[in-house]
Amino acid sequence: MRRFLFMCSVIFSTVFHAQKRPDLIPYPQSVTMQEGKFIIPETLILNDKLPKEETEYFKKRLGSGVKFRNSSKTEGIHLMYMPFPQPKIPIHPEEDKEKYTIDISPQRIFITSNTRQGYFLALQTLAQLFEEHKEDREIPALRIEDQPKFAWRGMHLDVCRHFFNVDEVKQYIDYLAMYKLNTFHWHLTDDQGWRIEIKKYPKLTQIGSKRKESMVGAYVDNTFDRKPYGPYFYTQEQIKDVIKYAQQRHITIVPEIEMPGHALAALSAYPELACTKGPFEAATKWGVFDDVFCPKEETFTFLENVLDEVIALFPSQYIHIGGDECPKTRWKECAHCQELIKKNNLKDEHGLQSYFIQRIEKYVNSKGRKIIGWDEILEGGLAPNAAVMSWTGVNGGIEAAKSSHFAVMTPGAYCYFDHYQGDPQTEPNAFGGFTPLDKVYSYDPIPSELNAEQAKYILGVQANLWTEYITDFKQVQYMIFPRLMALSEVGWGTSDPKNYKEFEGRVISQFKILDKMKVNYARSIYNITGKVFPAGNGISYELNVSQDPKGIRYTTDGTEPSINSQVYQGPIAVSKSLTVKSAYFEDAQLKSAISFQEFKISKTTGKKITLEQQPSENYSFGGAFTLVDGIIGNTRQLGKTWLGFQGKDVVATIDLGQKTNFSEVYFNTLENKGSWIHLAKSAQIFVSDDGNSFKMIKEIGKEEIKNSQGKIKLNVGNQTAKYIKLKIENAGIIPAGNPGADSKAWLFVDEIGAN
Template sequence: MKKTLLSALALCLTFAAKAQLTARPQVNVVPVPASIEEKTGTLTLQGTNARYFANSESAERMAKLYAAYLDANFGLKLQKGTMQDAHVIFSDDDHLPREGYQLTITNRKAVLQGHEAGLFYGLQTLQQISRNKTKLGLVLPQVTIKDQPRFGYRGVMLDVGRYYLPVNYIKQYIDVIASLKLNRFHWHLTEDQGWRIEIKKYPRLTTVGSQRKETSKGHLSENKFDGTPHGGFYTQEEVKDIVAYAAERFVTVVPEIEMPGHATAALASYPQLGCTGGPYEVSTKWGVHKEVFCAGNDETFTFLEDVLTEILPLFPSQYIHIGGDECPKDRWKQCAKCQSRIKALGLKDEHELQSYFISRMEKFLNAKGRKIIGWDEILEGGLAPDATVMSWRGEAGGKEAARQRHDVIMTPNTYLYLDYYQGAPSGEPLAIGGYLPLDKVYGYEPLPADLTPEEQKHIIGVQGNVWTEYIPSGPVSDYFTFPRALALAEITWSPKAKKDYTDFRKRMRGVLYDLDKRGVNFRIPEAIGAENTVIADPSGGGGEGVGASTIQNAAQRSVVKLEPPMAGAAIHYTLDGSEPTVKSPVAGAPIIIAPKRDETITLKYIVTLPESGRSSGVYSNTYTRKSYKPAVSVTPAGKGIKFQGYFKTFTAAAKVSGTADTSGVMNDFSIRAFQRHPAFGAIFEGYVKVDEDGLYEIASTSDDGSIVSIDGEEIVQNDGEHAPTTQTGIVPLRRGYHRIKVQYFDAGGGDMLKINIGVKGKQSLNLRNALFH
């Protein structure tokens, strides 16, 4: 094993002795193993007396990595010994699943069994539970872990086409994802804004295509530029080095060479490959561009085959990603060569021309012993025979491909686009849009319930994607990727039945400490136990009602216990509306918050890390004391909710008004009847019936904006143009009927509206039975 692997992985999952001094070790592992059997005893590794034994070259490499880890973090010298005197045994066992392992720790020794990748993944687990240093030595829990991954393909995509990221950062990125048992690094190497890999037969791809004169600043609508040139590319020698580096960590690098769209940088280098012949320039703007490879020009295919001929020796990956997404057909429709090819091949239209393009490239790669992956647009016009589909526009493309018996990698933007916002935009770095908090990533289930078991077998993997339009550097990339990649790791590795978000938040505290110690600039999560709270005031309506467990005696107070999101972190807070700093009080004990009737107190806090000293942005939670809303006296005409539909463009849900194009009554808050229109708005009004007093949580998930009001008060504010986003509000309601109003608009593109109402911890209302007009 190369020295670089020893030194780099020795730092993986590091944990300083000062962080935990408990004698009782915890089995906190991310991703959670398939099977854990804990026992009460421990194994202690002491000073220079600890010995290891390994039964193969592969096992010896893992043993040396573990020894380096113990030395670097605890000063513990793990020496080579014999089978008889060893305290830690690394056993190469090829009878276990290919990536599986078994770790057995008794009060006498620890035994790690696996074969190559399995041993490596077992080592990651062993290091995660090697965190409890006491005066006696390093204390390991007695445990038996039997583990193997749920999916074979467990990936992260990093886009370097928009911004070049240096080699040392790429290696660190691979180190971290490998430590999380992710095994595919999808490297997005070419884009409209830059070509990032050396192709010796076509030198202009790097002398011209890797450079742009400036970069779009802010969102597309702002039309501003930074005036600073940007460029960079990877030589073939650098690529070989990165691929080998990844292989040592059991990570396969999957290259992506975009075609037929996202080709502006290539066309700027070789204009004859486009339909118009140019001139072209490397794009300075984000978005989808009309300039694409000419599908009627044989020179285009010669060029791409030459490029792939140089690419293939660099990447031993079974898969080569050829993009296939966001390819406008405007130029093809106007191009004599493209139209001539459509006619000569008897194709129906330009979509079938794209299918021809992808199939032709697939045949070339198949002849070289490789398979293609493409984004779900490759379904359009007919899918290439042996293609694997990456489903990014939701799950629809993936499900259709699986039904056609094609392999699928699930990567829906609604759950796995790690360039989306993680919190309120006002407190986050500029992002492309959307809203994808950690808990939503963690909640993703990759096997759609409406596929048959046979069809589900074609879902071979899951991948998170980091697009870099608004991610100009390694530290910003880290911020967007982590800790959401920890949730991704658990989705891809752990059995569905083992997933528990509350438990995950506690287990990941140690991993975040490790990442901080290694200098990874992850987003610091919110504190555990922080949530918006409504204290139901029983006065004015008689009786405390359901949900009154949040009321703490006559003072009407809330007891807030905040836990740091990672080991060793500190929480500094304020309650007076001021911005917290490291000089603000530390939330070491429960915080008593006692709002007056109809008052809201805002708890603001920051989380400060122990190793780097970094602080999070300012997070806030509201604590409101509200009186119960009395039920309205009404006798409804019947079940269902009244609606008004408006078939025009709005910029906000609050602005939906005017003369309705359609109206009536429907069973629930459905926008299905309006979805054939490119843009629309809707207003729903009526009553919701609740059968018991309680603190009701109302959730609205919408794409684009929505507003939910109860008895004239706005409870959920989810307005604005955005990807699917969930916002919630809490309101105390007396049993009976309450006026409800939902406003919604869709500005074009994706559309979604889901309303959920229920007492927290209980079954939600069946709205078809609870809505009246």
Template sequence: MLTKLNHVLLAGVVALACSSCQTEKKADYQVIPLPQEVVLTQEKPFLLNKNVSITYPEGNLLLKRNAEFLSGYIRQATGYTPPVKGLKDGETAKHAINLGLDADIANKEGYVLTTTSESIQINGQTENGVFYGCQTLRKSIPAEAQGADILLPAGSIKDEPRFTYRGMHLDVCRHFFPLEFIKEYIDLLALHNMNTFHWHLTDDQGWRIEIKKYPKLTEVGSKRNCTVVGKARSGKYDNIPYGGFYTQEQAKEIVKYAQERYITVIPEVDLPGHMLAALAAYPDMGCTGGPYKVSPDWGIFEDVLCIGNEQSMQFLEDVMAEITEIFPSKLVHIGGDEAPRTRWAKCPKCQARIKAEGLKTDKQHTAEDRLQSYCMTHIEKFLNSKGRQIIGWDEILEGDVAPNATVMSWRGTSGGIKAAQMGHDVIMTPNLYCYFDYLQTADSKDEPLGIGGYVPVEKVYSLDPTAALTEEQAKHILGAQANLWTEYIATTEHAEYMILPRMAALAEVQWTQPEKKDYADFTQRLPRLIKFYQRDSMNYAKHIFDIQAEYTTTQEEDGSGSGAIVATLRTIDNAPIYYTLDGTEPTTASEQYNGTGIVIRQSADLRAVAIRPEGKSKVTEKSFYINKATFCPIELTGTQPTPKYAFKGATALVDGMSGIDNYATGEWIGFLDGDVTAVIDLGASNGNAAGKTVAELPEIKHVSTHAVIDMGAWVAGCTGLTVSVSDDNKSFREVAAKEFPVEMDSRKKAVANYEVTFEPVKARYVKVLIKRTPALPKGHPGEGGIPFLFIDEIEVE
């Protein structure tokens, strides 16, 4: 069976019998990822038609396969199939696309594509490079050109990738995907010039790869009795058995399919945590002996492999022995993430191992941390004996890092920076840029249920994997990868929706040199690539065609101290935008946006829509509430936002814009420890306050703020508000205080409002103390842990 990307549009072929139906279409090289150098000439273009052939040096089977791929790509677009011919030394072909090798090309994946009116020549140092030249030519041809002759501009392209590792990850444990979709996924990697498929094969919710020495791993570990409904730990389950796994032969089939497209498959067997499925099959390998079950829920679980148990260590070696027989990749991913130490701390066998190995606690690490490092190092030595090397998530830095480990940095970029500074090779996959299970839009009300977060296309595109590193350290950054975790992604259609078109943005991060990158230019090229998604019936996300809105605050220049919000709206194709400010639905009869920004000086409800001949975009909505604190100077004294969630800083609390229930959009600022104290200078809202009498200062009687509650993400609300006022910003007197109950519902997700009313008082400065939740409540998976506090908008009336 052919995958969707290889599907031949046979119906179009029939329609081409009559040559009089042919038309001409122009190609261009505005492809994704953007080549490093494109030089066009004024010569006559090359005419691609049904008389063209594709040649390769006779005897080179890899280039023959490349030629056959290119012929198939052309057939998909045009309906006609260029014949493939092998040429002997010295033999030439007229009106042909010629594939060849050139040892003078420096990069192993580089290529030179030269177009004249007589021929197209694609050369690479290796067959791999030629394959990427074929991808560029493929994407230069219009996706829908049935029966057309194609005019390809004369000129040359010299191209090579920025990074040697260009990857995509797929989790098949939380939800299982059929073999044909795995092939489709690999085809998408090829389309986007990627060369690594990271296959996450084992986890708490299912063991998905056959291990012949341990048949219960798939007989028992691949099946769960039910699956959680809604968000993690909702307490609701569907009571439908769920399972699936790949045989070793099927996995080898995928490896071969990927190899033909110059893609390496890196398998992941996550250890020593995320092992509930394995423990359900072989309970003697756990610290408690069970009973265990394949998890129907998402999250992190205390039951992990018993490192003090010789049987467990032998199990890992046996599994890795079979994994290395299936997967020839140099790197084998061993996870190493999210392995709680709770069981080890109480397990006699683990404590005996700690003692026997002399593992010590110090200021940086516990003995149990070093027990994980012992496990990592043990497996590393075993895999090294098989000629392989390990790669793991950045948690493997917690302890004594296995000396030759490659580190995959997911918790931001800091782990990767640290690893590079230590001399380890690194793959950057920071969650705030590269987690494709995160939402693609800040407005989540019409989105499928997801894990949360916010990673739009533009955010992906902005990633620079070597930022903050010296030139020497940057050499350790092998590349970048995006991850698709599938807790909330149960279908192939949903998976496509989450990766496309963000995959295109990632492709340019991985391939194109940073000085060549330009997001505005990328968005002009993206619709061409999207036509390939459309042609091949991919369920891509369409947020890129929605209105992109930016909101900034400004201070008036008249010295009054008052300010305004400026809403700047744009679309990638400059489609006309219509808007209202009273909350009504915009139509073509509404005010048309003129491109200079909408200035908002009073409370308003903005609604805007782009209207194209094919229909309307999603309506962009934003509410603004202007109060006495809006636009005023504000200072956070004491506790500061955690850098990861600082965003615009304190000014976000007085910008007149409240956030929605997604704390990762940049509308909220996040704190990890300590209560929050903000001092607002209200005098600025009434002009220059210097020299004003008390009677001239603003009168206030109400203060409120908002907090996101997302207990599943360890985000809790406020527990108290205290308001104090001052005339000199030195001596404050308390005017109100109110306590709020600690949130006890471990599943709650909402935006909560906290307010306090008091007797009217005039003051220039108002100090607001926002008390945080001190610890996660009893019964929460992180019971006793410190939750985040995300707040937005301090409103004063």
């Protein structure tokens, strides 16, 4: 009998401990599964002392699936709340404001927190548990102890390139609240439109909120829709309404008023604020433009008056002042600017930018607020109390933290949601880059270069959604979901890239909630992804899918895959030029988009390659091997097949493995001046037998590269060598008259081949 009881105990214990982890996002810091289940009743009885606004939000989120009734009694209550027991001396009150616990027993649910914000976050967790168990109505008994790692967990929305109405902005805020983000960065002014009513300057919205047309398609196409856009803007009453809505969800709105660059919409209304006379108009193209605010007294008066109205509207501690991508072309040519540089003993125009930012910061500080800006505000010296939003990479955040300034990490390589999230060939047109779900999930906001004390200056993490190619709110939904879920868990501090597949399963579970809400989320997670790697003397192509890989079918003869096509059983050896088409099938039905990858095989394909300088973090997918992976980059998509170098030459050495005969060398480079991408200035080809002593065999200049439109094929005569070195010279500093003048040019390169 004892043995029987012991065995029952073991079986029960095994079943109990094998309970499935709940499908929560972000996953809490601590979840302890316990014995029993809470059966969701038809009517949930609530303690009438629950914080009212937050509880009403919870009831609305659950919808019609559960009825509610309030009670003042202590017995029979299903949902109760109380503050944490208070210590005699408060400990970290600011850090603990988002802390909460949830205890779920078979009898009731007990939430503990010190603040309504903590209670609200607990309700987000509880709502996910209710939604997960909507069908069986049995929530497992458990204890959750939870609080976020980072104080700033943000999402940005650009409403200047394309506008989104108040109801859509409120929906966006709801998405943030669902996944415990707490900061909404509202990008309200830019070259293409001014979107906030300023009563003192009515022409900002009368003139600056509209443009005569908009660029459509890829930038290289240079085509326009020929349709007037606007006027679109938010009245101050609408902004107050949105702020109140966000406050009810414990979300801080940080407004952004761009300066000194990205100012064309403002200058179209008030041209006297520029260095030249104009006239100006709101930009119809995307990109960066030379005409910026001139740092003269009437400009500072204008901006201070604008900020007065912004500060009166927004209660946020930080006001975002932009500060990015400010060309110095007009300042160099402006007598007033040059006199200002001399008068204030500034080093140059970068020093003038610092002067500009510091004046604005001093004014904002005088109003009891702080400024935050993109990492270019570091140029010429950082303003004394400014925080930095590090977007060009992690270096801006590192520099800020090391100098005891706060920073929010938002590097483009991980946090730009206008990038492609799936194979660019199967995705809607996007700005460029390649930032899939797993890459977002892999991000650690604290750079390894910082010590523990410096790391305290990293406020948190944010993702940005620029809307050049996002024309409606359905596309906004598509671009943020499901990547917002990965950002949420990164910001909460519980992401674990080693367990990405487990996270992916929780994401798929969350899709049921998004389906109920009719959210147009990206289904790229279901599509097949491919990875190229060297194998033997060539390459292999590995296919992956979030479901059972046995459902993958593929072809290599150009035909469309069907249920009767080859079953994927492992990496596909690619030894000749061909196209692999693949798709996922379930129950004999096509469940994914058809993915296709064309390979062009040459004598360099799959060979060892080294780079003297590494590409920019934003455009480094696949590293150096991308240049010999057999894939020719699409000139209309700056996705995963190009490497991008800002201000750097490309010096690549390819080890062919043995002495090899060849007579042609080819590579591709891009031109897209609106995005600061310029064709190479020159290129040289070298050969060597030992990898040390190289001989130049071919050189071409700018005109020849321009005439070839970046598609370079060079006859190098009959050559025999073990090593090929290619040096591709960057265009250098962008000349006046071009977008981004005075900045470092980008050089994009894809496949380097030899035949």
